Amino acid sequence: MALTPSNMLPLGTKAPDFKLIDTVDNITKSLNELKGATGTLVMFICNHCPFVVHVNSQLSQLAKDSILKGINCIAISSNDVENYPQDAPHLMKQTALDNDYIFPYLYDQTQDVAKAYDAACTPDFFLFDGELKLVYTGQLDDSRPGNGIPVTGKDLRAAINALVNNENVSSNQKPSMGCNIKWK
Numbered sequence: 001m002a003l004t005p006s007n008m009l010p011l012g013t014k015a016p017d018f019k020l021i022d023t024v025d026n027i028t029k030s031l032n033e034l035k036g037a038t039g040t041l042v043m044f045i046c047n048h049c050p051f052v053v054h055v056n057s058q059l060s061q062l063a064k065d066s067i068l069k070g071i072n073c074i075a076i077s078s079n080d081v082e083n084y085p086q087d088a089p090h091l092m093k094q095t096a097l098d099n100d101y102i103f104p105y106l107y108d109q110t111q112d113v114a115k116a117y118d119a120a121c122t123p124d125f126f127l128f129d130g131e132l133k134l135v136y137t138g139q140l141d142d143s144r145p146g147n148g149i150p151v152t153g154k155d156l157r158a159a160i161n162a163l164v165n166n167e168n169v170s171s172n173q174k175p176s177m178g179c180n181i182k183w184k
Helices: 050-067 089-098 112-117 154-164
Strands: 003-005 019-022 028-030 039-044 071-077 105-107 124-129 134-138 177-180
Touching: 039 050, 039 112, 039 154, 050 071, 050 154, 050 177, 071 154, 089 105, 124 154, 134 154
Parallel strands: 039 071, 071 105
Antiparallel strands: 003 177, 019 028, 019 105, 039 124, 124 134
């Protein structure tokens, strides 16, 4: 496990479009059809990363809280499944069901979407406004496996609440930290 920070895509960046297979229902879905009216949270995650496993319950709860505010969540796994078979699509589906994901869990087989977002780690978070312009990229909160800090999602939740309330999202954004995306 290589501890990797997110690359911090410049704020204001337009969300790169994509069409990917949803591993839960096996239907190809696009950003345009999945985006939320108020905003869209794109999360790069995977099944096996201990940093993602550490926050899975919070991701599920965050999505449930956010959808009520017009923020849709989308999860994408871009890991190389040949060398990391635990991240294979059929296991992604099981992970989504086991963790009560109410959001699509998409498979980026070519890794082109991760590259377009300049995603670097899992988890890596990108919050876009209703016009799909980036307003937040950074950590969920200060919790990490083994550091004893509770998982609350406070940093990402603060950004979502600011967006929902038409307030400026703080530009003081800390990079997410996690396992590096497993590139081919």
